[in-house]
Amino acid sequence: NLETKVNITSKDEVGSLAQAINDLSIELNNYRKNRSEFLANISHELRTPTSYLKGYAQLLKRHQYKNKEELESYSSIIESEAERLAKLIQDLFELSKMEEGRLELYLQHVDLEEIIEQSIKKVMLKAREKNLDLSYNIQDELPLIFSDGSRIEQVLFNLLENAVNYTEKGSIYLSAWLEKDYICVLIQDTGVGIPEDELPFIFDRFHRVEKSRSRKMGGTGLGLSIVSEIIKLLQGNIEVQSKSQNGTSFLVRLPLDSTEEKSNDEI
Numbered sequence: 001n002l003e004t005k006v007n008i009t010s011k012d013e014v015g016s017l018a019q020a021i022n023d024l025s026i027e028l029n030n031y032r033k034n035r036s037e038f039l040a041n042i043s044h045e046l047r048t049p050t051s052y053l054k055g056y057a058q059l060l061k062r063h064q065y066k067n068k069e070e071l072e073s074y075s076s077i078i079e080s081e082a083e084r085l086a087k088l089i090q091d092l093f094e095l096s097k098m099e100e101g102r103l104e105l106y107l108q109h110v111d112l113e114e115i116i117e118q119s120i121k122k123v124m125l126k127a128r129e130k131n132l133d134l135s136y137n138i139q140d141e142l143p144l145i146f147s148d149g150s151r152i153e154q155v156l157f158n159l160l161e162n163a164v165n166y167t168e169k170g171s172i173y174l175s176a177w178l179e180k181d182y183i184c185v186l187i188q189d190t191g192v193g194i195p196e197d198e199l200p201f202i203f204d205r206f207h208r209v210e211k212s213r214s215r216k217m218g219g220t221g222l223g224l225s226i227v228s229e230i231i232k233l234l235q236g237n238i239e240v241q242s243k244s245q246n247g248t249s250f251l252v253r254l255p256l257d258s259t260e261e262k263s264n265d266e267i
């Protein structure tokens, strides 16, 4: 722990220098704390699936199952835990690239309507299995946008997948429209919602309102952090509104041209 604290005795340059050193020291301490919390989270998240993998593999090895059904269910657990582990590693890899500014964007003119339809298709089956009504409405003749299509698809897919995962009954509705220099995409669900005091944290890495529900869905707790990092890179923004038990809506604003620098109050 770095405990630099310079006593400030004057209001001149020396005083402001001392103030700057104190501020830096606080920032550095926060950074260290976050970093060590993050590492602790990673090891915890990696440990859970590995212990499942080990445990169930041992049961199979020792033929400790009663019948074919049990054998199949243990194998399925191994499969889904291995998938979770792979997803976790992939997500961590992506986040670290984004944070170091190493994530390359492939910018070109893209048709948002196509991207939306593609993302909807990907979650359609899951929505049908849960008997959820999934529909969308896109304003006619949206202009092409200069952006990274596959990253936008990743964002929309993530938000739609969450909407499906955290909704037990009702509907998921996506709408898109043009507003000044932005295209807005709104994803609304009638799901479990997010309690108000949790809202400020849901974009934080590994933050999950209900760990067990997220686990059951194969969630890593990194999806929304990745979503917000991508949107930042594309110079857009994202807002969430939700009430516990009363559904959630995410509003994403994407600039028509992601290469144009925007100041925060313009968005």
Ligand code: ADP
Pocket (backbone or CB within 6 Å): 162, 163, 166, 167, 189, 191, 192, 193, 194, 202, 207, 208, 209, 210, 214, 215, 218, 219, 220, 221, 222, 223, 224, 225, 248
């Ligand atoms: P996860 O992998 O756990 O889904 P995310 O980063 O995507 O992680 O989301 C973080 C948390 O935010 C989730 O665990 C869940 O508690 C909450 N959340 C995200 N989307 C929704 C939604 N549409 N409805 C309710 N809760 C949501």
